[in-house]
Amino acid sequence: MSSRGPHQHRRAEPAGGPGLSPAVGAKQAEARIGKPCFYGGQKVQGLFACVACQFQINNRKSLPTCPDCGEIVWAYLGDGPRPVPEGETAEDGVQLDAPSGPVKVEENVKLDP
Numbered sequence: 504m505s506s507r508g509p510h511q512h513r514r515a516e517p518a519g520g521p522g523l524s525p526a527v528g529a530k531q532a533e534a535r536i537g538k539p540c541f542y543g544g545q546k547v548q549g550l551f552a553c554v555a556c557q558f559q560i561n562n563r564k565s566l567p568t569c570p571d572c573g574e575i576v577w578a579y580l581g582d583g584p585r586p587v588p589e590g591e592t593a594e595d596g597v598q599l600d601a602p603s604g605p606v607k608v609e610e611n612v613k614l615d616p
């Protein structure tokens with residue numbers, strides 16, 4: 504008899520299920536609830552709510568895992584523009600490739616009236 508069966512032990516999984524990166528989980532949560540979402544470890548300040556149980560925290564440093572349910576994805580509840588996590592530049596947390604070619608400079612702009 505094989506020990507492999509349909510009933511495997513399950514641990515609490517982050518949003519989206521196993522094998523999903525936190526960034527992807529946050530992105531999916533963001534698409535689902537329409538608020539900027541971040542995940543544990545990102546340095547963002549403000550008021551956040553756990554996307555799983557709505558536990559709210561006033562975060563000042565790196566986002567934790569939810570103390571209530573273990574979720575790692577948080578929705579930003581603050582007003583104003585989407586906060587950018589410390590150390591990241593792109594809004595989605597994805598580093599955009601900077602063009603390696605010469606920077607295009609407009610030199611033909613005439614300021615004379």
Ligand SMILES: [Zn+2]
Nearest residue numbers: 553556569572
């Ligand atoms: Zn929670």
